[in-house]
Amino acid sequence: NAGVTQTPKFRVLKTGQSMTLLCAQDMNHEYMYWYRQDPGMGLRLIHYSVGEGTTAKGEVPDGYNVSRLKKQNFLLGLESAAPSQTSVYFCASSLINEQFFGPGTRLTVL
Amino acid sequence: AQSVTQLDSHVSVSEGTPVLLRCNYSSSYSPSLFWYVQHPNKGLQLLLKYTSAATLVKGINGFEAEFKKSETSFHLTKPSAHMSDAAEYFCVVYKGGSQGNLIFGKGTKLSVKP
Secondary structure (H helix, E strand, O other): OOOEEEEOOEEEEOOOOOEEEEEEEOOOOOEEEEEEEOOOOOEEEEEEEOOOOOOEEOOOOOOOEEEOOOOOEEEEEEOOOOHHHOEEEEEEEEOOOOEEEOOOEEEEEO | OOEEEEOOOEEEEEOOOOEEEOEEEEOOOOOOEEEEEEOOOOOEEEEEEEOOOOOEEEOHHHOEEEEEOOOOEEEEEEOOOOHHHOEEEEEEEEOOOOOOOEEEOOOEEEEEEO
């Protein structure tokens, strides 16, 4: 089992560029999540999904979109990147309340 | 509303001495609580979880935490620190309602001196 994987591991963008972060899990979990981690802030929930074809907003959704076309994949999109979106992004999946995390994507927006 | 407060942003101990990382929670009902650990440049790993069974919860790598309802606390302890314990630790409460949502504390960075 690979668990939760994230692609890419690192990325540098210029302001206004777009990109998509991919999260994949092989544990057949229904629930998937995208978080961002900033120094001194802990993890904050961006969007989440309770099943294939469903998504919902979390605490800090502005500037991000998500899609869950397949149960095992959860995509996070930035349509027009801003320097405030420089962060480490973590994906997680769960059956009930215990979440399993991916290794993270470090994104820098110049 | 649920919330969690980690009382120390940074704790420094010497190898072989006890570790205490403090966490207080606020919840309108009996909560589910977790401690996660994050080693440098890594993802988060579950250390232990409390889900209303035994109040003393044992986790991996010798860590344990005690749920104290009267004090609304869920402090993480380890009798003897090891160099490999140096990491950031997050206390987390299960929000409930919207399925699976967790609320994270801001983290405590543990340093271990030789």
